[in-house]
Amino acid sequence: MSRNFEAVIGLEVHAQLKTKSKIFCADSTQFDAGDNENTSPVSVGMPGTLPALNERVVEQAIKAGLALNCHIRPVSIFARKNYFYPDLPKGYQISQYDKPICENGSVEFKLQGKAHQIRIERAHLEEDAGKSTHFGDYTLLNYNRAGIPLLEIVSGPDLRSPAEAAEYAKALRQILRYLDVCDGNLEEGSLRCDCNISVRLRGETKLGTKVEIKNINSFRFIEKSLEYEIERQIEAVERGEKIIQETRLWDPDKNKTFSMRTKEDAQDYRYFPDPDLLPVIVTKEALEKFKKEIPELPLARSRRFTEELGLSENDADAIVSEREIADYFESASRMCGNFKATANWIMTEVLRELNESKLSIIQSRITAENLGALIKLIDAGTISGKIAKTIFSEMWTSEDSPEKIIKTKGLVQISDSSAIEKLIDEVLAANTSQVAEFRSGKTKLFGFFVGAAMKASKGQANPDLVNEILQKKLKGGL
């Protein structure tokens, strides 16, 4: 950061939990339903209706809390956050206030190889509001989203750069996806972020006046809006201006933040415990049960891949980025025992094919077992690496096993030295002038002979043997 200033950043991430029904009623959470199709008297706030808490929501919040090293409150309370706005038909949002379900945790992630640990102040449950679309003289409302379960995860003011903030958000998304409690779909708004940002002179311990940038739905915009805001604040401070505590929005077209409301018209939410909902009780037994269901998380998995399987840190991080890719890697490498090669094949060939056909790894046309079998065939010398690429393409189109393709196409590597010797004899006999040139010192021609021999074998000759026999024959005389 420029001019001896440092940024102090904290993030509030709203993660949509992955449930079939809403948090307090049985409406579907399906994303692309027709207007107001996923509504009921509860979600549109009809008088006399009562909320009934979804058990999956509690389970998923606890799992997320555990994965974020939080303390899980044995008794947590739902509170009403009161404000009048048509996207909230009851006149209040059911949220948690002074007794959130998860608090005092931490999350660890890497940025350019360096480890960072960020405190999690709290993670609380709340319901989402409806969607309003504004027109000049009226506003339209769709309550399909009203009552979708959200877990709001609040970090400590521990982040110091836009890149760090974006990486933290990515790490959260990864963890939530590993837990299968949030699909992390940014386009559909399953993960939305508010960024709190202030600047201060280096060495200063007091926090500067913070500005909140609301509702950001991409990692790139987290980074860009923070970069803009840091510059704006430093310039203001340097001009001797006071930073106003306010809420700002990011305009991705203009690459700027702009003021939405200042603290003077800040909301006064008058929180109080919701009398319609009983305290959420988490027993020790439930906690133990959920603890056992937490999978190995990305950071630990990456560490295991480097320490136990000998992958490089970069490879391991890339492989664990998605739980399904890591699972695929583990199945394939278990099959062939060659971890490094499996990682390479996945990161180059498999991911390329998946990208091209816009498939996710669970939809891969080559199963992990078949990829493992292919690598095993290379390592056993049955096929060459070059032939393996051909077989791989064939596997992708036909979905057949490599063994079947080798058999039907006759692609087995020729490792019989007498067969190769015969082949090379023919090559040398057909290229006598080149042989003479080679022997008179033009050793560069060696590659020409290798190419010719491989071509003659239709690429099936074991390249190591071809090299060895050629060396012998060219140097030792026919």
Add this chain to the structure above:
Amino acid sequence: MPDTKTSKLSTTEITHIAKLARLDLSANETTNYSLQLSKALDYFEQISQVETLGIVPLVTPTEIENILRKDEVYKELSSEEILKNAPHKTGHLFTVPPVV
């Protein structure tokens, strides 16, 4: 929580509360509500005299454990039915006065 010494609400406070409740009050009403609400606060003043040191705050008077619902989808009403009583609608959307 209100100041424990004085519960007399100022006009500014009443105006603020009215704004939060989206109420449009006349000067007369503001004075009236100020008196009425102050009285209500005086009553809570009395309650707050009770010594509560060491007593765990009560969230609910019932002894019932929390009851959870299974995560199952159930559709009760169509969007037409949900919108049936809306004074204004556009297609299957509720129409309300502009808010921005």
